[in-house]
Amino acid sequence: MKNRNLLQNIVVLAVVAVICVVTGRIYLGQLQNDVFYTGNPNITNVLKLSDYNPNLKGTYNDVEIYEFDSGVPGGKALIYGGTHTNEVGSMLNAVTYLENVKCEEGTLYIMVHANNSGYSHTQPLLGQANTMTFDLPDGTTRSFRIGTRISNPVHQWPDPNYHLNTSNRELKHEEIAEIRNLNRNHPGVEDGYLTEATCWAIYNFIQTEGIDFIYDGHEAGAESVTLVNTLVVHENAMPLGSTAVMNCVINNLPLKMEISGQTSYGLSHRGLGDNTDALCTLFETCNPAMGSYHDKMTEELFKEGVSGNYLAMHRAGLFPNSSDFDESGWPIEKRTAYHMSMSAEIINAFDTMYPDKPLKISGLPDAQDMIANGLESTLKSLA
C-alpha cells in the first residue's frame, strides 16, 4: 500500500515537472526580444529610449529608435508601432519602414516596439496565439511575438489603488490596470512607473530632437465603428491629417479622420499633442482578433483576419456605418499596407505644407504588391 502511494506521488510529481518545463520554456521564450532586420544601409544611427530617460536603462523598455538622417536639413518625424502589442499591423508597418525606407530630405525616426514589455506576455485566459510566423521565399522564416495591450506585471507591479496621471486621466477601480497602458499615460513621468517613464522618454525625445509630427500606429476590433480605418489627430494636426486622408481617399483607400477628444487624457494625440509642438496623429486598422466578439485567437486569425463571428454580426446589421467586413476579412498584409499608405501620405502632406521643412522618403514597397503577394514577399530574410 505504502509503495503504491509512493509510485502515484512520483508519477504526479513527474507530470507536474513536465508541465513546468514545457510552460516555462514558452514563458521564457516570450521574454526573448524579437530579432529585426537592421541591414538597411540607410539607417544612420541607433538611439535608445534611455538616451532620453536614463531611468529606462537596464529595463525591458529601453528600446531602439532607428534614425534615418538624409543629411539634408528639413522636417523630422517619428513613426512607431507597438504601443499596444496585440495590434500587429502597426508593428509590421514600423518593420517595413525599418527594412526598406530611405530618407531623401529631412530626418525620419522609426520605433518598432514602443512598449516592449507588452510583447512579453499575453492576456490571461484568452488562449491567445503568442507569435506569428512568415515563410519567406528563400526557405527561412520571420517570427514576431504577439503580446497584449498593457505592460507585463512582471516588469511593473503592483498597480496602485488610485492614480492621477500627468494628462489628467484618473485611474481607479476597474481602470487601474491602465497604469500599464502606454496610450493612457502620456506625457508621462520621468521617474514614474515603467510605462509612465517610457511615455516620458518619448515626450523628451520629441522635445530634444524637435520632432515635427508623430504617427502612432494601432488596430481596433471590427465593431469599432468610429475607430477602424480612421486617423485621429490633435486639433493642431487637422490640416496635416485632413490633407493626408483626402489624398488616401483620392487613391481609393476608404479612410477617414476624427479629432482627438478634449478628454482623451493620456492618449498620444492628446497627451503629447497638448504638451509638445509635434503634430500628433494616430491611425487604426481593423484587427478581427480584437474586440469583444473575436473568434478563437489563433495565429491564423491575427494573420488572415477572417472572422466568422464578425462576418455574421456585420451581415445581421449590428454595426451600421462600420468598416467593410466580408469573407475575405482583414488580412495582415492589407492592414500593414493601409498603415504604410497612411503614414507615407502624412509624410507627403507635411513636405507639401511646410516647404521650409522638406521631408521626403523613398524605398517603401508598393502597397498593392504587398496586398497581392503578402508580407512574405516584402519581409527581409535574416539569413
Ligand SMILES: [Zn+2]
Ligand atoms: Zn491601440
